[in-house]
Structures are given as structure tokens and as C-alpha cells.
Amino acid sequence: MARLIEELRKLPGIGTKSAQRLAFHILRSNPEDAEALASAVREVKARLQLCSICNNITDVDPCLYCASPTRNQRLVCVVEEPTNIATVEKTRGYNGVYHVLHGTLSPLHGVGPEHLRTSTLLDRVTRGDIDEVILATSPTVEGEATAHYLADMLRSGGARISRIATGVPAGSDIEYADEVTMTRALEGRREM
């Protein structure tokens, strides 16, 4: 029991109390449910892998985006985490492919440029396979540092490098926009 609690506690957002609650729930559940959970955990590790082109999590390699004949394979959107792909896909307005970094530069966590998964992206750009790279890391200090680093790294490859716009969120009130957000909104304005 202590071992199960300890393992659950390693999951993000799970403290000791939550881990105990989950462990007791598993203890009380019927054997089939417990077995289904265990086998789902085992299978996800056995079946899922990283796409050899874009680092997305996938059960087939290359992933469905990289293998798609209808997607623009010369347009790449760079995101921090695989979950960010779903956020971009929700727009239904993007038809390019992706590159997943699995993190950002983070001096406080010892993550330097050598730790980012960038080699396949650099290869694609230097081979001339890409027309445009969209840097869609978060507009935080670490996300900005990462975008800056990637732009420098990819610049000589000849692809267009762009950064997603930041500014006043849709549906919000300008009154509540802070100074940085408003400055960026003004900088990123567009012709109407």
C-alpha cells in the first residue's frame, strides 16, 4: 500500500492526501477494474512513442500529422508540449504540421539549449523542406527565451520564422489589460 501511495504521489498535482484517497479507492475497487487500470498504464508505455519527425506522442510513426497528404508539410508550428497541439487544432484554421519541444529553456530547472529536442526541426529547415516556422511557445519569460533561441538557430536555414501574436484576449475588456499586454497588442496591430 505504501508503495502504491508513493507511486501515485509522483503524478503531477497529486499530494499525499490525494494519493492516499486514490490508493484506497483502488484497494476497494473490484479486481477487474484494478487490472484494467494497470494494463492501461502498461500499454500506454508499450505502444506509444515519440514521432521520429516531430516528437509528438503517437502510436504510429510518423504520426498522423506528419503522414497526412492533405496537410501542408512545409509549414511547421513549434509548441512546448504535445497537449498544445490540441489547442492549435481547436482553431480548425491551421493546416500545417508540428514540432514538439517537450519543454522550454529553464535556467532555474537546469534546462539549457542542449536539452531541448530541436535536432529534427533543424534538419528539416536546413534541408530546405520548410517554408515557414511558427514559434508558438508561451509568452512567458521562459517561452520567450526559447523562441528567441530557436529563431537564432533556424535563421540561416532560409525558412520564414514567425512568432504568434500576443495581446488582449478575445472577449475580455481592455480596461483589465496590463501594461505589457497592451504594449504588445499595439505592436501587433494589423491593418483593417
Place this chain on the structure above:
Amino acid sequence: MIAHQAEALVLRTWPVQEADQIVSLFTRDQGKLKGMAKSAARSRRRFGGALEPMTHVVAHYVEKPRQELVRLDSCEILSSPLSQPVDYRRAAALAFYAEVLEETLPDHDPQDSVFRLALTVLEHTRTDSIWLPVTYFALWMIRLMGWMPDIERCTLCGRPFGNESAWFLAGSDGLVCGDHSHPASRALSPQSLAIAGRFFRTPIAGLVSEDWPPNRAADLRRFAFQSLERHLERKLRSTQALKA
């Protein structure tokens, strides 16, 4: 319950639950304290980008009796590190300031000179200007914490360094002369000793017009990092990214 409105620097945040965050703040009036920002990840209206490390804010918070964490209600940005371009080095410098302040300052102990130091180095930390503010901050923090040894004469024999190097060793206090140095000691050049002296007499604004390439006073920076780490009895993570 006491409501406060205080000038502060955001040092760090830790996610808790789905959307809450614990925030470490260095307030000007009350020193360092920790607060709970409820649904900070969702409430852009109350926090926006204000919880990024080293953002200078006016924090609105409520102190509750017998509770360690204050309740952080909102933050207005006075100045944000995101108003200027950010690259890896600048992010590392910002992380360094935040980490040193977080680790050296005790809770609830106001330190106005440290607060002013942090504001002034922040102002001068740009993508094309990292090494001067980082070195200046590190050295001044050692001094303000009372950890700065004599930079003019040997700690052991009192001989002035004059035009010679001073020597320092990772595990021991003070600067010593060549005669008292250890085989593993590292040198601090007379030029860098002179720079340290100037740092303590000159506001940073008086130094920024000079050229500060990464190798200038690199030995002084190493000395400062080592001194901080020795007194804190731990490695500073952000210094890895600042080893030129």
C-alpha cells in the same frame, strides 16, 4: 484579517491543485512572504502576466491570523521583464536574481537596500547587457548579507594585495595572498579587485557605458557565485546558465 497593498517583486510560483498557485513575494515593507493566488492560472484578469519571476508589482493581499500563507488577491504590474526582449542569457540572469533573493532572504524581514539593488539591476538587465548587472548584483548581495571579506589585504597575514592577485578557495572564508594560497585556490586578478572596489563606490548607472564582455571580471563573478553557494550551503541552479 489585515488587507495590505504593497510594492513587491515576484520571486517564484509553484502550482497547486488545478489552477491555484503559491507565490513567493519580496515585499518592500514586509520582506519575503508566501501567498496563495486562487485560480491564478485561470484569472488573467486579476494576475495576467504579473506572476512571472522578477515582475515589479503592487500586490494586494490579506493576512489572516495564525496562517502562514497570505491570500493574494491581485497584482498590478509596475514593470515587467517581458517589456524587453528575452533571450536565454537574460532569462538566466532573471532566474539568478530570483533564486538568490528566494534563498538568502528570511521571511518577514524587510530589506530596503536589497529591494533597491534588485530594482536597479533589473533596469539594466537587457539581452545586450547581462554580465555587469549579474556580477554587480552578486557582489552587492554578498556585501549586504555581511559575507564580503576584505578585498584589500590578506585575511591571514594582513598584507595588502597591491598589484598582486588575491586567492580564494571554495570551502573557506576570505581572500588570501599568494603565500597563503592553497594549490586548489583560484586567483582574483588585481583588475577584478579594482572592479569590486568600484562596484562598492559607484552606482550601476555609472558603469553601464563601459564595455562588459563575458570574460571581463569573470573571476570576480566566480568568486561571488562561490561565496553565495558556500553561505547558502547549496548549489545555485541558475548559475549553470551564467558560466560564460
